[in-house]
Amino acid sequence: MSNSSQIVFGPRVRKSPFFLSTMKYGAKAFTVYNHMYLPVSYEGTTKDYHNLLNGVQLWDVGVERQIQIKGPDAEALSQFLTPRNIKKCAIGQAMYAPFLDFNGGFLNDPVMLKIAEDCYWFSIADGDSLLWVQAIAEGYKFVAEVTEPDVSPLQVQGPNSTELMAKVFGDWVHDLKFYRFKEFNHEGIPMVIARMGYSRELCYEIFLQDHSLGDKLWETLWKTGQDLNISAGGPNIILRLEGGIFSYLGDLDRSNNPFEVGLDWMIDLDQEDDFIGKDALSEINVKGPEKKLMGAEIYGDAIESSNEHQFPVLIDGKVVGSMNAMAYSPRLDKNLSYVFLDIEHAQAGKEIIISAPEGDLKAKVVDLPWLQRVKK
């Protein structure tokens, strides 16, 4: 919390259906994301991290707005929007399915949910992708209705999350597979319940389908969670770095393509269907990327688990990249960071200097991620 000031609450920025609960249970700092307040700290980055790992934690991620594509061309339009081959996706299945621009740069990195044969949701990161999708649909004459439905996600994370979810919603939760979801109604609360993973910990995402019931849903989980060490938290930089998970606009943006961040595995250039960015990606696939996002372990004592700016990265006094995010991981007892490096230097084992305002930080380049996903 060293780099902070006041934020003003007003009607221009929207509140999530869980806003009152987050205030009641101690949200101390916010950012703004998709024109909404996103709580990011309750007891501080490190304490929030430990709280999650020692029980179960609720994250108000109502800022993840859904784009619903519905109609005869729902599949065709969804496919045109992403390089992932979505024809392989089953109803009730979710897929990480980024939106790219015509140059192959990231416009957003949503998770897609196939709700029905003619209905898809894209759960988006920060950015008005709705405008992009609606304009593409109109301009390219897809027959599909593109809307933002009344859906607000709440995440339930941590080792006790399965137990909490099963206690509240029933034993069927135990059988829910990774990136699968089910529509469910609990005491009048309509939801889509998914197993997901913003961090590598056990994680469920509840897509609340009635914004007026946010606090009711929160209180239901909170009450049952009393025996399970429940806490409130938010997107956490330590968990993100440990898991090699990216924050759109924080770690990557429109100037980056999937090859640069190790996400080329999801591009299907061989599929017959056209998609936005296909030509550009085919070219990059031949030439190779010019830079790459890597991990770097910073030597020395535990660092502050946040950074306000990107810092230059140097080898032999020459700038070869930038450092985007850093945090100390208590359970790995290491200082973790993400660095973008010119491709010739993007190799595990290289020694680099991160030029921070308070002095140089020496670090070693490593492959991502540090931690794999926790399996049940």
Added chain:
Amino acid sequence: MSNSSQIVFGPRVRKSPFFLSTMKYGAKAFTVYNHMYLPVSYEGTTKDYHNLLNGVQLWDVGVERQIQIKGPDAEALSQFLTPRNIKKCAIGQAMYAPFLDFNGGFLNDPVMLKIAEDCYWFSIADGDSLLWVQAIAEGYKFVAEVTEPDVSPLQVQGPNSTELMAKVFGDWVHDLKFYRFKEFNHEGIPMVIARMGYSRELCYEIFLQDHSLGDKLWETLWKTGQDLNISAGGPNIILRLEGGIFSYLGDLDRSNNPFEVGLDWMIDLDQEDDFIGKDALSEINVKGPEKKLMGAEIYGDAIESSNEHQFPVLIDGKVVGSMNAMAYSPRLDKNLSYVFLDIEHAQAGKEIIISAPEGDLKAKVVDLPWLQRVKK
């Protein structure tokens, strides 16, 4: 500042080129706007307001991103995006030129600058209109390059603003007409300098064309402004209400069309060219709008000059609209507010009840605006 919490500064949200200067000169509270920090308070809403009216004030509005449309179809694409007839705009002239969606709802309310015969800028409010414009350009096959150039606006407002601008940039500033601009280079700082008006006070907007020179530009103005009672400020709710000026997403959004907010004067349905929303607006023009944004004067003592939520508006115990923004105006000695009213109640003179959490507020509906633009 009653409704506030902490905001965290980090690399996910961008900083304007004037950010360090705003911190140096006392910015106390921020919001996030177009993925950037926007300073909104220095000494508090009312003191900032008085400071502006008693001298000259700098506003860091670098959050107003520019969309540049350049190429053979620049005019055609620009016209397709807005209901305003932009063919009447001269080079060196600016125009309020909203973006509407296909239903006639506000996507954004930019000011357009005609930079050259084949180059237009749209200075946008909060929202990623760039995605909309790029997708429309691709889908409808307009031959134009759509980019976000390195341009960051700084506003110079208040009774002493002309004198400050002329002292720094030269006497030609005296001849600059309302909504006209000129490209200018001052000691290596490339700029477009315009006479504009976010409030109804005298106002200039400097479109800085090199983000690395933000603090240099700020300091130049600050130094010369020492004799002219210079201060720092930001978008101010009192000035906005007095002048009948709207905040996109605060006062109006996509659910509103121009007829509902008194902006139908800028729609040219008779022009030959097609534009987005033309069919929808033609229909609304025949049927008439269903609700209307009006002013309302709240009786009683001076109210708090901010509100966190929208409040219901009632007549005879029945909800007939909502109150979006309110503030006490010291120079009018009145409590001002914006209310959206069902069309049958949108008449000056009507008495309404604004249902605030701390108790009912009695008010009288009036026409907008309270204050006209200050002429030199």
